Amino acid sequence: MTRQALTAETVLDAALTRFAARGYHGTALSEIAAALDVRTPSLYNHMRSKHDLLLTIVERTVHGVLDDFHAAVDGRTDPLERLHHAVLVYAHRHATHRREALVVNRDTSSLEEPHRTTMQDLRREHEHALRAIITDGVRQGRFDVGSPALASFAIREMCVSTARWFSDDGPLTAEQVAREYTEFALTIVGVGRYASS
Amino acid sequence: MTRQALTAETVLDAALTRFAARGYHGTALSEIAAALDVRTPSLYNHMRSKHDLLLTIVERTVHGVLDDFHAAVDGRTDPLERLHHAVLVYAHRHATHRREALVVNRDTSSLEEPHRTTMQDLRREHEHALRAIITDGVRQGRFDVGSPALASFAIREMCVSTARWFSDDGPLTAEQVAREYTEFALTIVGVGRYASS
DNA sequence: CCTACCGATCGGTAGG
């Protein structure tokens, strides 16, 4: 069994695994090095600092979420269709990118300024965009829910938490979970079963 | 402004605040001491170790959740009523005990064995008890949901995440949020609006 | 990629 080449990407991947399992502050660089079968100083040929590893992980993930969201929603005008696809893609991402989701949720607050604020603003952007879909749907009389903000939080966090329990070895695929969660989301905003294209 | 007396409870409360804000591994005992305006060694008159602070916080919180659950559910037989009250009390607790919820969710995994396993088993006990209510409801034909496990996860995590965004200064009280979330939960299991006693 | 090493900080103890 030959050892894999040490690159910026393999270091990031090992960091991602360890940060997800133990948290940023709970992970020592020596553990990441050990996982790659090298000594700690060797990591510095492929990264700038421990903080930079976290920053790269959070940046990629947050931008990935926003890209997914726009790919799912842009070009659609029907609030029901927009919500459907936004939730489908968001839930799916959290089942298929569990480590990234866990790290972003747990450790974005550990970023140094100004990165912390920048990343939190980007996350809020997605949050507001999802809420706007619900608000639109209510205004157009397509959705029925008392508090769009509350419904938005519930739907978001329901999807996010998929990262905490989903397993590739479980009875359901990521696609199946995403579809079921999309139905949950639609019932929360007061829409019954919905067969989409 | 006279400084409050240093006791086991004031130390625990300061630890709770800091752990919730920065995480267990991200918090130094010196920060807890500074918040109480004493030096680090003084803390040891009121605690055994940093780990013991975390253990006490997690133990109390997890047992509190289970106590709440049994007080809400025991003696009721109707699945719809049982789910209604279980969710109401669970959501309410996460809005009113935000720090505790954040620490348990983030840092239970940082407990040393055997405590880590013990606490995770207790959390699982609550998870399974909630799921059993849904399974019962489905079996009795009162609920309509494809996967009771999935519905249970969605409802649980929706409630848990309240701790991440709820604010006492917001437009909704903890009671209002809990009631709305209970409605969300009931729609997820396929029950319409439900006026309970 | 390594060995050798740095200053800083950590949780915790001694002793009063």
Add this chain to the structure above:
DNA sequence: CCTACCGATCGGTAGG
């Protein structure tokens, strides 16, 4: 409740 201090470990650098 404090000062003084401990060994261990941390992220990171020098230099090859």
